[in-house]
């Protein structure tokens with residue numbers, strides 16, 4: 001029988017069919033962070049249940065830790081220190097892997113797991129965090145779970161999972177200069193809505209995807225959740241294998257050879273049928289920016305803010321009206337005429353070394369517009385080190401960006417640091433929800449290049465117009 | 468986990484689409500490493516007049532009588548999308564919500580509901596709108612949900628049937644602990660690993 005890549009991984013991990021379309025699925029890797037992993041570890045300990053295969057459970061500190069230089073366990077997040085300390089204590093006691101604050105490998109959970117070679121093609125990987133599908137970029141079947149499920153996964157090395165429907169999204173053609181994976185995923189969500197992927201596991205394919213570097217593939221898969229999908233992945237290829245070879249937790253020697261031979265078979269058989277298929281013509285995609293409070297509220301940088309009156313669906317129309325009010329924008333305004341107060345580069349979507357290079361290319365020799373607060377937060381300690389060694393950190397600082405320690409930082413607001421009331425931020429993150437980056441903070445999502453260009457101009461800007 | 472069989476209660480409509488878990492409970496309201504003490508933070512950005520404040524905003528429906536006692540919520544499509552935080556479900560539960568009716572839900576949120584004794588019901592958009600319209604009436608806003616029969620009775624005594632997977636239904640009806648159920652399959656899981664490690668030794672970081 002012909003199978004999609006999703007079905008191949010699913011079948012290999014199926015321990016039992018539980019009926020009603022649900023299966024008991026074997027879980028290869030479990031990741032935790034101090035925000036939601038803390039409660040899972042604590043609650044598991046209280047239940048007296050043991051962790052099965054501790055060596056395959058990994059924990060880091062990313063959500064609550066401050067990202068100021070010279071940080072420690074103290075954090076601006078109210079009660080945050082308790083999350084850090086509880087997580088550390090529980091992780092050390094249980095014997096799982098911990099990448100603590102003092103460790104160079106510390107960073108955003110979805111950035112460090114491919115970086116360390118912990119996530120691998122064909123593995124199942126879970127984390128009580130919605131952006132776990134990021135790991136699909138290297139060909140893992142990965143998805144976000146709840147805290148109770150994390151306990152289930154730790155105690156049994158399995159999860160009860162509803163079999164997803166399958167979807168293939170073909171990004172056809174090649175990307176114009178200055179267009180990135182971020183623009184692709186925003187475009188998909190804009191065209192097919194934030195709930196277009198509900199219930200699906202998605203394979204991203206097509207020429208444009210094949211041409212993406214591994215780190216860009218991670219960006220693409222990162223935002224499958226913003227599309228509503230359960231998971232998303234890209235078939236591994238030579239680029240993937242080159243990327244993984246020699247990473248600390250990647251297989252070596254004979255195991256590497258064995259892995260490689262099975263990874264090479266990890267693709268959708270020709271003639272397999274997906275439950276749904278979407279085609280996107282990439283040649284027409286321009287830099288995309290969101291204007292509202294859902295990732296589906298997005299348009300090309302050269303377009304004007306849409307008019308809700310033209311939306312026929314009443315639910316969508318009222319959401320648009322509410323979004324415009326929150327964002328303090330008028331229909332018909334050209335995006336490029338909207339001034340910004342701040343610029344943020346970071347998050348599991350866009351904080352890897354290639355993202356920082358892309359932004360640095362734009363920033364080099366330029367200065368952040370006066371009055372714009374600009375911050376760059378590398379995704380991991382190793383990304384930070386590499387950027388410093390390459391001179392990228394210096395470019396950011398010379399341009400007027402703050403250069404931070406790794407973590408989630410202002411991707412989300414937890415009562416600590418924020419951009420402030422009604423401040424308008426151009427951000428390389430993944431969520432523009434109300435209050436996501438701070439009480440009444442207004443977020444515009446875009447690629448790191450677009451963020452850098454906008455920081456220089458002081459307005460939402462077209463990166464293609466920067467020299 | 469508390470069982471869910473039948474519920475007759477006040478229902479409140481919050482009819483927007485894409486209500487995400489950041490809205491259901493903002494991250495700053497998750498103050499302790501605990502599943503409890505979260506209901507104060509439920510819908511905090513909508514419920515209170517100021518961010519971080521505690522003065523109730525009279526415009527928000529859950530602050531208005533009789534909806535202050537609602538146990539059922541109606542909402543637009545994609546309810547509970549966004550962050551995986553189970554705190555959203557713990558906060559809803561602690562506040563008193565036992566069932567949510569919407570045209571669709573965020574996947575992770577849906578599973579989290581079932582695991583914590585909240586019944587998520589998927590109904591056609593049209594049916595959700597009809598019911599939501601009825602419960603806007605302050606006098607007639609009680610609906611009845613029977614999970615055994617999978618039917619909803621509206622305030623005007625119309626019946627709507629709904630579908631839920633047999634396993635989710637069973638888990639809610641019996642208030643099951645999923646981990647304990649899976650642990651009964653320990654031998655089967657062990658046997659799977661023993662076989663799997665032979666074909667995928669590279670996938671195992673713990674080899675014994």
Ligand code: SF4
Nearest residue numbers: 131347348408411412
């Ligand atoms: S960077 Fe943002 S989206 Fe990613 S894991 Fe951290 S908080 Fe979540």
